[in-house]
Amino acid sequence: MSQQRHGSTPGEAGDVPAFPDLPEATIARLPEYLRALHHLAEAGAETVSSEGLAAAAGVNSAKLRKDLSHLGSYGTRGVGYDVALLVDQIEYILGLDKNRAVCVVGVGNLGHALAGYAGFASRGFRVVALFDADHGKVGEVINGMAVRHIDDLEAVAEQESIAIGVIATPPTAAQAVADLLVAVGVTSILNFAPCVLSVPPNVDVRKVDLAIELQILSFHEHRKASLTALPGGVGGSAGDQEAVGS
Amino acid sequence: MSQQRHGSTPGEAGDVPAFPDLPEATIARLPEYLRALHHLAEAGAETVSSEGLAAAAGVNSAKLRKDLSHLGSYGTRGVGYDVALLVDQIEYILGLDKNRAVCVVGVGNLGHALAGYAGFASRGFRVVALFDADHGKVGEVINGMAVRHIDDLEAVAEQESIAIGVIATPPTAAQAVADLLVAVGVTSILNFAPCVLSVPPNVDVRKVDLAIELQILSFHEHRKASLTALPGGVGGSAGDQEAVGS
Known part of the structure; x- marks a missing residue:
């Protein structure tokens, strides 16, 4: 803070x-x-x-x-x-006030971006561990942290009291990673993989799908184009303008 | 598709x-x-x-x-x-059906991840240009595309009919980039910089703030902890479970 x-x-x-x-x-x-x-x-x-x-x-x-x-x-x-x-x-x-511990699973481009995201530390979170299933990436140091193998998740989760797991893997691996996170007691997941995860009811999942954000913008582009194409020009809005920006 | x-x-x-x-x-x-x-x-x-x-x-x-x-x-x-x-x-x-053209402004780690995001092409979008204000990054090739200087935005926007601008700059630069995008006729913006943008009413902005996603998960962690701390165990939910995952 x-x-x-x-x-x-x-x-x-x-x-x-x-x-x-x-x-x-x-x-x-x-x-x-x-x-x-x-x-x-x-x-x-x-x-x-x-x-x-x-x-x-x-x-x-x-x-x-x-x-x-x-x-x-x-x-x-x-x-x-x-x-x-x-x-x-x-x-x-x-x-x-808890300064919660976060781990990132999957250190592709997006995982690199998340590991180095300066905004987390100032806003109540500590990225404490990075994981990947690829042995070729294990040991790579990103933002001062060495990437660990996903097999170490259980030990690290306990040691670091990981509260939130961030999934930045390909969609094919995401459910297996979610299952692992849930198995080691993580009850909050931020999912960047474009897929729906199945988790027990006590686990909260938030999803960021970049293509979906573009598709919602595409809807508004389409709506604006069809409104200006009407004889009367711009008509009613398709929703609350504020909601679009939030 | x-x-x-x-x-x-x-x-x-x-x-x-x-x-x-x-x-x-x-x-x-x-x-x-x-x-x-x-x-x-x-x-x-x-x-x-x-x-x-x-x-x-x-x-x-x-x-x-x-x-x-x-x-x-x-x-x-x-x-x-x-x-x-x-x-x-x-x-x-x-x-x-329009296969809209997208540009990414700011090629730090996040911009790299966005430039290489395979999910865009299959879901209706073409990333047609990458921009940065740093001359040291201009010419770098990411995913087969050379980074251009932000001063070229106007020419490229017209040539490529850019429909959506993605802002992946630091927050201090984001408003200036938004102004540039609006000035060249872009009417949809996806903003990854953690700040509120001022844009004309005909421009739609969607915002992805990674720390905010974590803060919302933190709320749910806090809620779950306080519910299990009550004598009766888990009580009412603070919201629609489905909305949490969407």
């Missing part, structure tokens, strides 16, 4: 419910608010209006106020939100 | 409305259905039940039927959906 803490422990940070039942869309926006709040804090801001924070995070302010109300944060009329307090609340809810 | 077409032009493919007004969540699931349909077609399937397709795409079948009803696709009772017809309909809606 690039923001200094203010001595308060997260448990004391306002009236946060024991554990709020948040809509999935709200959960996905909390990291955006957090990033904007860190920038505000670095710039010296102590408070921020809902409009100011909404603009910095790229959402509308009514949505932001509703999201933050789920955390028990309502701001102060005429003053806005306390930046440091809100940072503590969001980091607590997201569990970022 | 790895699937052969059946002679019908997309405009004839069933009763697709001129351009359906689709919910954003439906748009995001269409590429998942398409990927599952391509696998089914490769395996020789000519029809598929809603349950079978839903399982292959990792969603529930009621949601799938509702999504496809937006396209005017209801399947045939006792038979299911015609695989080839549904592929045509979804590819038409997503505008994938």
Whole structure:
């Protein structure tokens, strides 16, 4: 975290419910608010209006106020939100005070990019291990870490308390890697392989499929082209513009 | 596309409305259905039940039927959906018949991974150009393409009819690159830099922020830990399990 803490422990940070039942869309926006709040804090801001924070995070302010109300944060009329307090609340809810250990499985181009991604360390994560099934890649040093063989996963997972496994293998290997991660007790997986993984119900999977992102953009290109082709010019939008950018 | 077409032009493919007004969540699931349909077609399937397709795409079948009803696709009772017809309909809606040209700006590790990503070509896209602002990287050949200087963007964008720009630069450079892309007429941007971009209303931006994906998983780790810490064990879920994996 690039923001200094203010001595308060997260448990004391306002009236946060024991554990709020948040809509999935709200959960996905909390990291955006957090990033904007860190920038505000670095710039010296102590408070921020809902409009100011909404603009910095790229959402509308009514949505932001509703999201933050789920955390028990309502701001102060005429003053806005306390930046440091809100940072503590969001980091607590997201569990970022834990500095969770991450491993990357598959060190092709994407695995290299992930291993060297500077943004992880400053945002609550430590990449602690890199794995590959290819003996030719084992021992290669990436960003100061030597690639290990996937057979070492069990020992390393226990030793490093790996919380999140990132799968950056070809799709044909992804399910087997997911099974291995689950077997050693990893309950959160970020999957970059373009395939659907089967996991037990207690395991959370998030998926990033780069081609799917392009296909969604392609839909909007197609929609824009067909709208401008209509006699009346640009018509109704096919969705919430904000959702497109989020 | 790895699937052969059946002679019908997309405009004839069933009763697709001129351009359906689709919910954003439906748009995001269409590429998942398409990927599952391509696998089914490769395996020789000519029809598929809603349950079978839903399982292959990792969603529930009621949601799938509702999504496809937006396209005017209801399947045939006792038979299911015609695989080839549904592929045509979804590819038409997503505008994938256009084989859109994509450029990648920023050829660090992530840009390298994107330039070499085999999944693009088979799914409706051509990476036609790579750009960087660093003269030291200009001329480097990645996946058979020479990196060009960002100053060449305007000429190349016109020549190659670039439809989608992918930003893989550091966050400090991302807004300037977005401005350049917009200035040369690109109206769809996929942004990997962890920052919010300002673009005109006719430009669609999708964002992939790797740390945000980890932070959302961290929330679920935190939630699971707090639920198992309660006297009653696992309690209510904080959201739709399916949404987590999508």
